Amino acid sequence: MPRMLDVSDEVRAEIGDEEAERLLTGDDAPRSYDCTSCRTPGDPETDRTSTVLFVGEETAVLAFAHAGCIPSQVVTVSEEQLQGAVRSITGDGPAGGNAPQNVPGGQAVLGITSGLVLIGGELHPALVVEPTAPIARPGTTGPGDDFLPLLIEQGFIPVTDTAELPSPLGGWSVLLAAGQLHAVLQPGAEGGGQVAWWQAHQALSVTDGWRAAVNKTQRVLIYAAPVGSIGQQPREDLLRDALDKAAAGGKLVAASMPLAGTSGV
Numbered sequence: 001m002p003r004m005l006d007v008s009d010e011v012r013a014e015i016g017d018e019e020a021e022r023l024l025t026g027d028d029a030p031r032s033y034d035c036t037s038c039r040t041p042g043d044p045e046t047d048r049t050s051t052v053l054f055v056g057e058e059t060a061v062l063a064f065a066h067a068g069c070i071p072s073q074v075v076t077v078s079e080e081q082l083q084g085a086v087r088s089i090t091g092d093g094p095a096g097g098n099a100p101q102n103v104p105g106g107q108a109v110l111g112i113t114s115g116l117v118l119i120g121g122e123l124h125p126a127l128v129v130e131p132t133a134p135i136a137r138p139g140t141t142g143p144g145d146d147f148l149p150l151l152i153e154q155g156f157i158p159v160t161d162t163a164e165l166p167s168p169l170g171g172w173s174v175l176l177a178a179g180q181l182h183a184v185l186q187p188g189a190e191g192g193g194q195v196a197w198w199q200a201h202q203a204l205s206v207t208d209g210w211r212a213a214v215n216k217t218q219r220v221l222i223y224a225a226p227v228g229s230i231g232q233q234p235r236e237d238l239l240r241d242a243l244d245k246a247a248a249g250g251k252l253v254a255a256s257m258p259l260a261g262t263s264g265v
Contacts, residue, residue, distance in 0.1 A: 004046070004067075005049050006051065006071070007072060008050075008074075011074055029044050034178075034179075035065045035066045035069055036052055036065045037065045037066070037070045037176060042065070044064070047066060049065070049067060050065045050071055052064065052070060055075070068215065109132050109133075110129055111129070111130050112128070112181075113127070113130075113230075114127055114207070115210070115236045116213055118240075119164070120165070125213040125220050125221065126221040126223060130224070130226070130230045135226075145226050145227070148224070148226060151224055152253060155255065156169065161247065167256065171187035172194075172197075172255065173185050173194065174220040174222075175259075175260040176206075179206070181205075182204075183197075183199040185260055219259075220259070221255075222255050223252060224253050225253075229245075229249075230242045230243065
């Protein structure tokens, strides 16, 4: 039976025609796999399957995903991110947690929380970012908090109504691998590749409902607020209330962005 495997042109360019043909004929393709996005089982003989190549500075890892979850593509990541993805794919290493990433300059760390936000009758996967301390503009010592102005300069939009869908932000994306959150990526300097704006020290686990929502929308909503605006909310209704209050107080910005490597904004 022919394998229902998709090897995109960009993946073929990286792995070569010979290896691509071996995958398509089944010589090197797995008989079954856990989707690198949703982590549920897949079978390339019965399920439309994408080849996803994660490329680091020194290492490349070929993974497989349901075509409905993510298209065949090359995802460029840092070597550290790639090793984290490998640990998640192979099950080697601890499960994720709410691990913040140091902000350049060391002024604070960014905490990130995942949740579902209801907009227009549809559940959207969201990440809420809040620093642990005021963020000073690079080259200054404060004492002001420039977190929101810096994000607005990057293209984030102030939120006045959480019932409205945030605008797409070009060049940014969310790296989800092996069903876990690894990083939020932003455009590199001078037209270079994407770099991590936030990166998990350990991959962040998300709920089955969150994964199902992102597989449907292929986009993630990013909300950001200054320190002390949101807090750690134990339930999604309380998180929504906190977002509403932050928006009413002019302390919330947002953007929507695709999964890393996917096209369109």
